[in-house]
Amino acid sequence: MTAETTRESAPLERGALVYDPAARKVGAYHDRSGPYVLLRPVGGGREWQADPAALRPATPRERLSAGVAAANERTRAAGAVAPDPEDMSRPPLPVRGCATCGELAGLREAARAEYDRSAETDANVLLRQHQRRKHRA
Structure with missing residues (x-):
């Protein structure tokens, strides 16, 4: 068995x-x-040495988990923070348990479904106004 094969004898490709x-x-x-x-972490990083006889192909679940971990690390490294609720470039999120927020969010979704961008914007404005009046901490 060479250094470029796993125990299944399939050659490893870069x-x-x-x-x-x-x-x-x-x-x-x-x-x-x-x-x-030599193996490298998914998403980059410091490589490590491994015994080729012990390696096996990663399962789809392991691949997904490694990819998610790499994406999370990139986010942490970038210093990402939660979005600002006053950011006008994002639609406001309804407050859980608030009937008025739910109703306004429902109006917004109905406007989106009808491709009525004016009504969608109106619902966003009303939702922001409501949140400022009733949910301001």
């Missing part, structure tokens, strides 16, 4: 996602180094 049980994580095949293969 970028192939495999599970390394020793590291307990998914990595993308990068290269080989002596008797080991």
Whole structure:
């Protein structure tokens, strides 16, 4: 068995996602180094050496989990914060449990369904006004 095959004897291609049980994580095949293969974390990062005989193809669930973890790390690294409720470029979110908010959000959704952008904007304005009057902390 060469350094470029898994225990199923399928050759690894650069970028192939495999599970390394020793590291307990998914990595993308990068290269080989002596008797080991070099893997990189999904989304980038510091590579590590792995025993090619222990590797197996990553399951769809493991691939998804690794991709989500990479996306979350990118978000944290970018210093993302929750959206500002006063951001006028975003539609206001209804307050849970408030009948008026629910009614206005329903009007907005009905306007969207009818492609009536004017009525949609009106519902957003009314929802913001209501939230300022009734839900301002």
